[in-house]
Amino acid sequence: MTMSKLLEINHCRKQFGSTEVLTDLSISVEEGQVLSIIGPSGSGKSTLLRCATLLETMDGGDLIYLGNYAARDVNGKAVYATQPELQKIRGMFGLVFQNFNLFPHYSVLKNVMEAPMLVQKRQEKEVREEALALLEQMGLSDKADAYPYQLSGGQQQRVSIARALAMNPKILFFDEPTSALDPELTGEILKVIRKLAEKKMTMVIVTHEMSFARDVSDWVVFMNGGVIVEQGDPRDVIDNPTQERTIQFLRRLQEK
């Protein structure tokens, strides 16, 4: 079986002012892979995700989607591609935010339908069918005409997953998708992500849910202080960590 690299980040560097947030960090994601990024807050996980989704620019390093360079390292400086090329690359990924960031003035259906029609210039009829199918898949068939404020946090997050999927991304990023939810609502989101994993959706998930990360992912990256401390099979990293910092972090999580 040949696996192709969907996403490659090489030697990523990122500073905020004089604080180095990411230091020479490299990851790669293959098609169908589910990669979880864990680590304490302030470790740079979210910044890494924001760099990967072009919400933040790297100071140095390569960012490559399916062989397309969004940024290329030239003498230690990340040089970004032109806007049209970046726009094309944006079509390859989707991002699910911690705070959903649904558009409150749009109905659920319009939230899901607008970008495919506006950005990808697809036909309304076809987009509608696909959007309704996605909402059904998310268990939200009866909410198509509702507005975001009328939904629970878990339902809103499912809409935002549907919104991202409607663009048919090759890879989906999740930035702590359950952190803004009540504990009893996290389960429904994790279930949806699990289903996507079964369908071989390529995903990168920043999460604090350790047992979920262990179950769902093929690869776990533990970050601390802007570097990858440890990575590997989830059963190794989470159940038998070798690095002192990882052991400490996991123990502290268990104590909570």
Place this chain on the structure above:
Amino acid sequence: MTILTMITKMSEGLGRTCAIFFLTLLFALPLGLIVSLLRMSRNKVVSSIMKVYISVLRGTPLMLQLLAVTYGPYYLFGINVSREKLIPVVIAFSLNYAAYFAEIYRGGIESMSQGQYEAAEVLGYTKFQCFMRIILPQVIKRILPSVTNEIVTLVKDTSMAFTVAYQEMFTIGKQIANSQTSFMPFVIAGVFYFLFNAIVGWVMGRFEKKLSYYR
């Protein structure tokens, strides 16, 4: 002069009062948006110019601005003041109200969460699409109460046009008051403004209600 004659004469100026009102809104609302966007520009020169513009127009009386726009061209360039004063009056009002609207827009735009921009950006919306479809509609809902305030003030401020003797309702009323030594024209003017604002309040209320379908 009977009260009815007074009302009739003053009503003849209502068309001009409405002209100031609607033309000012027509120009000041979009101009205010442009000013506020330039005011928030990352270009320091542009944003500084807009800051000065806003502070001068908010910091000096509308009455002075009316005089400056109407008679300034004569004193500066010797251009004769035209008899039709609607143009300078509307220019002065629009410039003045744009400054106030600009700050209202800015407050609304800055209150939007960064997440809305980011969600649109990741989905591939252009900056313009994001602003027109995602940001502006929500901003309008948020600033509507403040805009209503300004519009109510504008109704009453149209009376300032008397300083350049533009024959709108209040100017006529003032002339009648002087010639008849009567206070009645001011009472009538007060009633006119009150009714005008009752309509404004009703219309803006409808508008707010229309936008109350989401939170």
